[in-house]
Amino acid sequence: MSRAVVDAERPPEGLTGDLQTTGIAAVGLSLLLLRPLALGRPGAALTLGATYLLLAAISFAGAVPQPGAAMTRPLLVLGVGAGAFTLSPLVSGTPIPFPVAQDALMLNTLAALAEEAFFRRYLFGRLASNGPAFAIVVSALLFALVHVPAYGMAAFWVDLGAGLLLSWQRWASRRWTIPAATHVLANVLAVAR
Numbered sequence: 001m002s003r004a005v006v007d008a009e010r011p012p013e014g015l016t017g018d019l020q021t022t023g024i025a026a027v028g029l030s031l032l033l034l035r036p037l038a039l040g041r042p043g044a045a046l047t048l049g050a051t052y053l054l055l056a057a058i059s060f061a062g063a064v065p066q067p068g069a070a071m072t073r074p075l076l077v078l079g080v081g082a083g084a085f086t087l088s089p090l091v092s093g094t095p096i097p098f099p100v101a102q103d104a105l106m107l108n109t110l111a112a113l114a115e116e117a118f119f120r121r122y123l124f125g126r127l128a129s130n131g132p133a134f135a136i137v138v139s140a141l142l143f144a145l146v147h148v149p150a151y152g153m154a155a156f157w158v159d160l161g162a163g164l165l166l167s168w169q170r171w172a173s174r175r176w177t178i179p180a181a182t183h184v185l186a187n188v189l190a191v192a193r
Contacts, residue, residue, distance in 0.1 A: 020062055021062060021126050024058050024059075024061060024062045024122065025122075025123060025126075027058055028055055028058055028059065028118045028122070028123075029142065029146060031051050031054060031055050032055065032115070032118075032146040033146055033149055034051075035048060035051060035149070035150055036149045036150045038051070039150070045103040045107060048107055048111070049103075049106075049107060049110060052107070052110045052111050052113075052114035052115075053110070053114070055114040055115070055117070055118050056113065056114040056117045056118070058118075058122075059114070059117035059118040059121055059122040060117065060121075060122075062122060062126070064121060064122055064125030064126060065125055065126075065128065065129065067125075067128075067174035067175075071171070071172050071173075071174065072172040072173065074173040074175060074178050077169050077172045077173040077178050078169070078173075078178050078181055078182060080165075080169070081165055081166070081169050081178070081179065081181075081182030081185075082181075082182055082185055084165055085162075085182060085185055085186040085189060086185075086189065104191045105188065105191050108187035108188070108190070108191055109184050109187060109188065111187065112180065112183035112184040112186070112187045113180055113183075113184065115143070115183065116166065116176055116177075116179050116180035116183050117176065117180070119139050119142065119143050119163070119166070119167075120139065120166060120167065120169075120170040120176040120179045120180070121176035123138075123139045123142065124136075124139045124167060124170050124171075124176070125176075127139060128171075132171045135167065135170075135171065136164065136167040136168055136170075136171055137164075137167075139163065139167045139170075140160060140163030140164040140166070140167045141160065141163070142163075143159060143160075143162070143163035143166070143167075144156050144157075144159040144160035144162075144163050147159040162183075162186065165179075165182075166179035166182060166183060167179070169182060
């Protein structure tokens with residue numbers, strides 16, 4: 001077979017990457033949107049734990065462009081996020097209850113890490129080629145939307161604000177681990193209330 005025929009059968013590199021990105025994004029968003037189906041059922045904690053592990057695994061399955069050096073000192077960025085979530089009860093209304101009481105701390109820690117791997121490592125990394133503002137807004141908007149089925153529309157605005165802060169941290173620090181640490185802290189504080 002000639003090289004021209006082989007090249008014609010192979011999709012262009014950009015198309016392959018776009019299909020992979022779309023597939024990983026669709027699977028990740030679907031997993032998160034289906035979480036409420038496990039709530040209140042026997043084995044909910046095990047089902048949710050497996051869901052978060054699968055989400056984390058697919059978040060590392062696709063390539064993500066490597067960021068440059070941090071724009072801001074990572075510990076300063078972490079401090080801004082930690083301070084915002086620590087002080088947020090002073091300005092927010094009634095906390096949104098977590099529907100899973102048993103194993104809440106472990107599950108919410110795992111959820112925070114898996115969600116940040118997905119939203120801030122994978123999605124933000126793939127969206128960043130469209131500019132930082134686009135990556136911040138779109139990843140934050142998707143983050144807020146996937147929480148609505150589990151927590152109701154009241155959670156949308158809270159999660160949009162949280163998503164914007166976490167996405168800003170990703171941009172400012174050039175690391176997904178900084179918003180992950182902030183998200184873990186936020187979830188620990190929410191469970192402790």
